[in-house]
Amino acid sequence: MTIYYQLHDSPVGELLLISNGEALTALHMTAGKYVPSVNVDWVRNEKCTVLTQTRRELDEYFSGKRRVFSMPLALSGTDFQKQAWIALTKIPFGEKRTYGQQAAIVGRPKAVRAIGAANGKNPIGIIVPCHRVIGANGTLTGYAGGLHNKEFLLKLEGIL
Numbered sequence: 001m002t003i004y005y006q007l008h009d010s011p012v013g014e015l016l017l018i019s020n021g022e023a024l025t026a027l028h029m030t031a032g033k034y035v036p037s038v039n040v041d042w043v044r045n046e047k048c049t050v051l052t053q054t055r056r057e058l059d060e061y062f063s064g065k066r067r068v069f070s071m072p073l074a075l076s077g078t079d080f081q082k083q084a085w086i087a088l089t090k091i092p093f094g095e096k097r098t099y100g101q102q103a104a105i106v107g108r109p110k111a112v113r114a115i116g117a118a119n120g121k122n123p124i125g126i127i128v129p130c131h132r133v134i135g136a137n138g139t140l141t142g143y144a145g146g147l148h149n150k151e152f153l154l155k156l157e158g159i160l
Helices: 049-062 079-089 099-105 112-120 147-156
Strands: 004-008 015-019 024-029
Touching (some): 079 112
Antiparallel strands (some): 015 024
């Protein structure tokens, strides 16, 4: 299977967009944690439909014209990680949850730390909105893209 990628400038820095040609498989802030290195087998393709749609929708989001993303996603991780990430997609634009609330939603109310770890490994940042999850005391905790970017995204959505 061919893996396609594009780089995209955004208000939170350069983004690495990755697709299998049918769905978005990853979106990373290149200055953040857990960013994969571009593999020599990957194909940089500025015309990949999924990646072009992703760029357009991200630009609309950053300009305040989009609240919901519609590109197809392909999440790859453990069953628990996928449950955590799917729960993230249910948090509406402009709302936030705590890690404890997210753990309860996935049916594992005591798995707060595991939820935090899963969110930290979220392969599709921004679109799978782990930035909408905060600490129980209201503090901004952990974000692979950097806390300054988490704060930016929450302010963009009117949460802060």
